[in-house]
Amino acid sequence: MTLPSERLLPRLFLILLLAVLALAGWQWRHGAPVSADLMELVPGSAPDALELKAEQRMQEPLNREMLVLVGQTDRQKAIALAQHLGERWQASGLFETVQWSLQADLPALREQLLASRLAMLTRADRQQLIEHPAAFIQQRVQSLFDPFASVSLVPSQDDWLGLTGRIQDSRPKPGAVQFDLGSGALIAEADGKSWVLLRARTRGNAFDMKLPIQVAALLKHSREEAAQDDAQLLAASGLLYAAAGQQQATREITWVGGGATFGILLLLLLAFRRWRVLLAFVPVLVGMLFGTVACVALFGHLHVMTLVLGASLIGVAVDYPLHYLSKSWSLKPWHSWPALRITLPGLSLSLATSCIGYLALAWTPFPALTQIAVFSAAGLLGAYLTAVCLLPALLKGTNLRPAQWPLRVCEVLLKVREALLRKVGSRLLLALLVLFCAGGLWHLTSKNDIRQWVGAPPQLLADAQAVARITGYQPTSQFFLVRGADQQQLLERQAALGERLDLLVSQGKLQGYQSLDQVVSLPREQQQLQDSLKQLPGFWQPLLDLGVPAAALQTELTQLQALPIQDIDSALKGPLSEPWRLLWLGAQTDGVAGMVSLRGLNNADLLRAQTDGLPGVKLVDRLGELNKVFAATQVSAAELKLASCVLIVLLLILPFGLRGALRIVALPLLAALCSLASLGWLGQPLTLFSLFGLLLVTAISVDYAILMREQIGGAAVSLLGTLLAALTTWLSFGLLAISSTPAVSNFGLAVSLGLAFSFLLAPWAARPAGKATTPQADHSVTAVDPSPIPPKPSNPTRSLCASD
């Protein structure tokens, strides 16, 4: 019964397996090469190195900084608690800095204010000084007597003209947050509570595998502690999303992987009633190993999202052993190698079609899907090789006596179908199906948003919104990238953009913005201001009247005229410029570049319109672009699906002829259409991910059509094989539908629907006569595989009787 090649195969395969295991061991030598960086998964659409650099610069604080508000009805207690937490966190070693109070370095601030008296003066103040010096002096006199002007950091005698005071007052306010002079804390008042701002900057970033979880744990602990003092903590950070995402991925891998494994093992035991049949799970394990090794080899690491979706591969990989195990209902006695021999062509076709389906995903512009495609294709290959080379040897000598009730169920199902067809007829059913599809597609809506990738817990979102509302500070990933030939041009362009943005701010359409020209005015303007100082002595009589010595004023004027013109680099050095520093990208190969950052959630179209007629200014809106890529990819995914179908048809022409191949491919396509319609009827939106799911299910369910077409062992046995295959696949993909990441759950839902329809439609793959029991299909199989096929009962009813 066993051919010589079949003795050799298991040994060769074991050598291969050992080699792969060794490779895996080497790959994991520094620990798990697993990554959780969400941005790795989305298309890298920024072709420009500078844009990429700018983007990373803007993203960095979002991924490393955490904003926490400590809220208490008693202001004092809030400050004390913030201080306590700040000290504790600093001691935790997780953070580079934890800041709860601004213990400002006043001498350094004074020094910068004095040095930047000309460079940092706002446009309006500069114009007043140049064009209306009398009014300027008058205002200065008033402010000297004004008992309610804010504290000036620079004493009057160092700045008789009051330029530093004007600069101090013109600095953009940090949202609704106010500075508490006593403690140095930043405090906002809202909802009857005082909220003290605590800012922490972590050592690693959000995509470090351990850090986010540690930070989230520390925060949770601090929250509990705060609750004991009747205080509330609100936190916002990219880190917390990363932590939630990681925990969720781990949970889902456990649930989906564990659930699928348990379900499939149970199914195997119920159907075949032999412990040894559990060995059918070996191909699954080997498949996982191959997938992981291939991914790490190609991409250098494995993404957690790949692992979540990859866990669903379990259900597909187990189909290979099922192919020949299910023949035990018709082959009596069942022997592993001969059973493999008859099913080998079907198995190989199945591998080819599934791989085509998965690899089609690799051509989408999504690195995530490329990884999943590679993981799955390699995994399937591993499972196939195990099923073909190793498993038969392991199962050798096993006498399978499967339970008979599943077969009876399938027979009943077939009878019901026949009875239905007699009454209604295929054509009418098809017409009804078309109506169902048309109606469903009518209701189908499409939705694409990057946020589908992130299943953020509502608590986190609510917290982040509360922080944005209370502090009035809402960072956004949108920004303007501005280039110029030199600093002068860059600042000119930023200033021109700034004028337009000021208008938006005054209209309430933009919360605020930061640009480099806010810390340093154009060198030309600084020069102009310096020149205009000459006229001042003609206007400063009111100051002299107050008793300010003329010599003191003259000295100050001389100092001002001697102030060096500041450039961006020198302007950014002082403590006042700290928030602006990240906006400066410095010298590039073709000039200089800087950014203008924005606050609040803004309309991208409105922002883009602001760049009209401003050369060198570009809006960078990564999320918005991604959403566009999503929508565009939907179209290309549909094209890919058709292309993969054409490829599968070409492949199937060989064994089944053109008509057979078309029929086999038409059924999964129809099933996909029905799934789309069902999504419509269910009110679920069509997303890129559901489309990918359908793309995949087409490839997988071609397998069912082939099984039903071949009819090895009769219609009922084939239907049973299909049912088992569909059930195991559904067990793993269907479980994805429970994922809290919308993208993953959409995928799972689409695949589940597709599988159900594929199973329902598969019987139509049989030859048109509807005489399901004719052993015609065997010819096509023998045409491909000339290996001796043991005589087998072609009538399942007869075999049933025999076993009875």
Next chain:
Amino acid sequence: MNRLIRLCLLLCVGLSAHASAFDLQQLSEQLAKPSVIHGSFIQEKHLRALPQPLTSKGTFVLAKDHGLLWRLKTPLQQDYRISAKGIARRDPSGWQMVPNKSAGAEQNRLFIAVLQGDSSGLQRDFELQLQGDAQHWQLTLVPRSVLLKQIFTRINIDGGELVQRIELLETQGDSTVLRMQDSSAALPLSDAEQHDFAE
């Protein structure tokens, strides 16, 4: 400088100090009694670089339930108003709210909070020392926080029935003296004053 005025007001309105001795508590009650105070002020700003101080004069009205009117008369004329709404300045077209400025807004908030009877802020930021009796007392405020110490060294407040003199010593060497004269709690708000607060 403005800090000075506000501290003065703090005291005028009432100092709910948690003092152990009779003094702070009593002073607090004593200052909280009158509902309206009219008076005039002289403000002297002693700048290190100037041989003589910058002197300004004017009148003020402090109303417990409304806020403060501060009318600068010489050397220039300017009216100010502090109320729960914030600081306003009068120009020819009427009262104009002064936009909240980062540090100023916080001081203002503190002041308003105290004006409304929540005076916990003062003890938090300063060490208080009281000497003398109800007719002649002197209160010294020494800043506690590092930040405040970089701005003031000390604040001295003298008074009898009402506050009479406030002296603020800045770390950089400048100082300001504010003298409140002819303070009287006898008159209620005039119609014009009521109108000023209401507008």
